[in-house]
Amino acid sequence: MPFLDWVNKKQAKEATREVPYHLLKQELVHGDVSGANADNLLIQGDNLLALKALIPFYAGRVKCIFIDPPYNTQSAFEHYDDKLEHSQWLSMMYPRLVLLRELLTEDGSIWVTVDDAESHYLKVLMDEVFGRRNFVSSAVWQKTTSARNDAQYFSSDHDHILVYARSLDLFKINRLSRTASADAAYKNQDNDPRGPWREIDYKCAKSADERPNLFYAIKHPTTGEEVWPRRTRVWAYGKEEHERHLREGLLFWGKTGNYSLPKLKKFLSDARDGLVPRTLWLAEEVDQTRTAKKEMKELFPDDPFATPKPEKLIRRVLELSTEPGDLVLDSYLGSGTTAAVAHKMGRRYIGIEMGEHASTHCLPRMQKVIEGEQGGISISMNWNGGGGFRFCTLAEPAFDEHGRISAEVKFATLAAYVWHFETGKPGNQIFDKPLLGIDNGTAYYLLYNGILGDRRPAGGNVMTHAVLQAINEIFPHKGPKVVYGEMSRLGASRLAAEGITFKQIPYDVKMR
Structure with a gap:
């Protein structure tokens, strides 16, 4: 398979591994965040850092990713710098796509809007990241129904939506409701x-x-x-x-x-099982840019977002790719359309936005959704309000440049990191005891923040004979064990006899 090459590609590929892990800091809880609503997140911060922060908790859990990244059209937008040099744009996209792929469920899919400026390069780039055989289709969205008379050559009527599956063998697309x-x-x-x-x-x-x-x-x-x-x-x-x-x-x-x-x-x-989706999405079916701007003007009369997508367009994506209760992610949230539509459709969601409009547009828009605003798809979805979400920002890195763990890192957070690194699975269970879980016959333990209480030294963070006895009595496992702790005072022969591989914190806490 051919690969795309560009200046600084090597650095772009290494960037995924070098991105530091940050903690998420909850700033606001709005509405009811109990049950499934607990996963509804709005995150303000650099999406590369935010995606890395999500990996230990959400790897393999996101059913649908929709992103509308800057198109690199060499034009200026109020809310984005959309004048990146071509190789910079590719270097920006590559590590983000790699992290997004890791977040998808095995039967999940990613939908990316782009125009002709970078669509062909993005196709080859996504072939490399997701695998060419996992390409599903390229839908064409009619974004306008009127010609621009000031166009130099052609007046552009459409954008592309590239669709890739995490695994085409497992991906199933839904039928559309009959009309x-x-x-x-x-x-x-x-x-x-x-x-x-x-x-x-x-x-x-x-x-x-x-x-x-x-x-x-x-x-x-x-x-x-x-x-x-x-x-x-x-x-x-x-x-x-x-x-x-x-x-x-x-x-x-x-x-x-x-x-x-x-x-x-x-x-x-x-034929009552629905309509087979087609690759031509007409404005009369999913609306156009003009409609999206009107929706934003109604929500924010004094400061409408410059480049929104219409709610009906996002509804089409989620209709085809998800069911109620599935988790949706948008790491270029913009004005908050994906989160708003997902909320109204009964999907869980994570939205990431770097700019100030995370606070000036996304946050108040979602508050209005919960209060029951009637714009966009609200009437067609019989939306009357409800639910809730958490608003978070990026806190300090979990590890400093010397590998030391931040004092802000709690046991459950480090446990999720360790569990994900060792098993590749998301740490979405409750971590409140040294035994994190058993995977493929191996038990994983974490001694950190005095999880064993009064057992000394260091509150049970050091592997001693007493701590080993406590583990064997309280959390026994007959197979191999991997134990993370600050230090081990047991000799290599005793560890081997117990079937223990000891890993020291922080030096052996490697992040994916």
């Missing part, structure tokens, strides 16, 4: 008692050489003559299936029997 216009395509030309139907082509794009079993003669019901398909476009169904179609009266030769080739009846009653 009145789609149902109107079904007629009942012959008064069939089974109801309205539409004609389906009876041929397929295969040749007789490729599929000789699909090249055969059928009898015309009006003329009695043999009807053959072209050798370059044979029947879509084998003889047995064709015989079933005859028995069930599923073939249509025209009202007067004058069709030279048959059509297959597809009944509306069999």
Whole structure:
């Protein structure tokens, strides 16, 4: 597979490993954050740092990622610096995509909006990060219905939405809800008692050489003559299936029997499972930029966001990729549209935004959503308010430049880091005891912040004979053990006899 190369690519690839882990500092709780609402987060801060902070807790848990990164169009926006040099833009995107991939569930997907300036480069870049075989499609969104007369060459009507699966073998896309216009395509030309139907082509794009079993003669019901398909476009169904179609009266030769080739009846009653999504997303279906700006003007009359996406566009993405209760992430939250739509649709969400508009736009917008604002998709979703979210900022790094652990790091936080590093799994369970869990037959323990109480020295942070005895009595495990602590006073032979691999804090606490 070909790879994209650019200046400083090596540094961009190393950046993922070198990004320091930061703690998240809760600044505000708004509404009800009990139950599933506890995962609803708005984070203000650099999205690269925020994504790294989320990895130990949310790796493999996010069902859908939607991002609308700066397009690198060499134009200036009020809320973003969108004039990055091309290689800088690629270096900015690469480590973020790597971290986003790690956050996705195995059956999850990522949807990225981009225009022609970088779309082809982004496609190759995402092929490298997500795997070319996991490319799902590129949807085209009609972002405007009117021409720009000041355009130098072409007036751009569309943006692209690149869609990748974490694993295409596991990814399933939802059908769209049926519409009145789609149902109107079904007629009942012959008064069939089974109801309205539409004609389906009876041929397929295969040749007789490729599929000789699909090249055969059928009898015309009006003329009695043999009807053959072209050798370059044979029947879509084998003889047995064709015989079933005859028995069930599923073939249509025209009202007067004058069709030279048959059509297959597809009944509306069999099509209630929804519509197959298409790659052309018209403004009449998912709205356009002008609608999005109007939505923002209604929310923030004095300071509308310059480059929003319409709520119906995000609803389409979430309809296709998620179910109620799934976790959605947007690391370029902008004006907060993804979080607002996810909230109204009953999805959990994490939104990350670096700029001041995290406070001036995203935060008040989500407060209005909880209060029941009726803009965007609210009416169609019967939205009346409710729920809640947490507003967080990035605190100091969890580890300083010498590897020392910040005093602000609590046991549960370090436990999540250790558990994720050792197992690759998110630390989303409750960590309140030395035994973090058992994975593939190995038990993982953490001695930190006096988790064993009064057992000395250092409140149980040092592996001593007494601490070992306490572990074996309270949290026994017959298989291999990995124990993290400040120090071990047990000899190598005793550790080996107990099946213990000891790792010292902070030196062996490596971060993914």
